[in-house]
Amino acid sequence: MTKILIVAEHLNGKLNSSTARCVTCARELKPDAIEILVLGDAPDSIAAEAAKIDGVTKVLSVAKAANAHALAAIYAPQIAAAAKGYSHVFAPSTTFGKDVMPRVAALLGVAQVSDIMKVDDAHTFERPIYAGNAIVTVKAPTDQLLAATVRTASFAAATSGANAAPVEALTLDAELPTHTRFVELAQGKSDRPDLQSAARVVSGGRGVGSKENFAIIFKLADKLGAGVGASRAAVDAGYVPSDLQVGQTGKIIAPELYMAIGISGAIQHLTGIKDAGTIVAINKDGEAPIFEVADIGLVGDLFKIIPELEAAL
């Protein structure tokens, strides 16, 4: 029997869309059940939101003061306890899932498949290695539980609204450590669309030149109603905060439109945008590797082109 438990990701009382993306991936296994586990200090509204996702058969909610913050050391023993009886336990391949899922797998003594990008069957998956330079097919044993993270950019979010899965409160028998304590989360405040789910993203690289100059990227993004991203070089240089980094070690995204401005197109950056619908590149160097993957390329100085572009929009 294929029974999948998905660990919900949420923040500030809101379910992250990465959870609905995991549901889409899970449905491709043709499972008998897809259940969502919500851990939180006040998980009720999040559980209610999860119950609406099409394809979900049940929601399990664990309310505990210790679950106020998603600390892997505290979540993992609970997830491992809840996972008994399931064939698969999934989490999104976001920093949340990447942090907690291997800890769950190790507690259960099972392997983890990281970054599922395609489902071949219930135990055979495709995943990227070498920054996406190769795609491997991996087979997991059928006689033990499988832990996995789902590459969210590879799966659209499951639709929501028509479903009303039952919600059950769960009491778990798991000893929770006190050795790990949350201090604070410094969140980039922004009214712009979230980078990981935005339909349009405008990204700037080292070519933008400075923190002040980055205003030109933000302005264009606002005109387009787009989220803002950046290359590692732009983050390292302090133009923008680290949560805007796109790429192998940043965010993996799949917007309908991606605009790479003053970004050379290093393989580690391209890994993050492989599934974008249309890639637009603006770069003054006609030989830049970004043009090898761009659907629409424009060679020129970004400081001249962007104002013209804004005027033409």
Add this chain to the structure above:
Amino acid sequence: MKILVAYKRVVDYNVRVQVKPDGSGVVMDGVKLSANPFDDIALEEALRLREAGVATEVIVVTIAPANAQAHLRNGLAMGANRAIHVVTDEAIQPLTAARALLKLVEKEQPEIVILGKQAIDDDCSQTGQMLAALWNRPQATFASKVEITGKVAKVTREVDAGLETIEVDLPAVITTDLRLNEPRFIKLPDIMKAKSKPMETIEFASLGIESGDHLKTTKYAPPPKRSKGVMVKDAAELVAALKTKGLL
């Protein structure tokens, strides 16, 4: 205080990895190998903690074939006090690596184990978290800042929502993100000095651990290619092209 650093050798990040035409693997002949970039950052952090007087000894560990000695010598040249080489010809998976590292942790009793947040060959991002689970100790993953005060580490982590700070009691596992530090370059005299630093060799089989290599890779394929795009000459043409695609 001892710090153990997991120091993996991988295909250099500048190499454009190619899949073999028969799909049996990736081309490794003549390909440059280097320390995993995140592991260089891990070692650098350990060295800085020693230089700051927090740590007294830094040990680099690798689990790799016999020919990885030169790789460990680089770690010693960078400044590690000694090296441990767990020798195996097999490529092992994260759960097995974590079990092997746990054996060394039990033997060496470090206060901190620093690993890379991911190895850029398998891109798994699992080993540190798994080690922390098996060791039943805290984990502070994707670290961009580490401060040690007494028996507590305050770690800033790069997470999707921004920067999260947590406090963990030592002993603990830390995994490094790119912005934690910039690793130093190895100087020639240090390479000479490294030759006399101790390197212990342990046969993987002698660790007596159960293999966690549960996954079987059946096929390697090149990534799907994006089709060649068009070039436009100015902003007006760009807008027109986007409109044609229905994107504006």
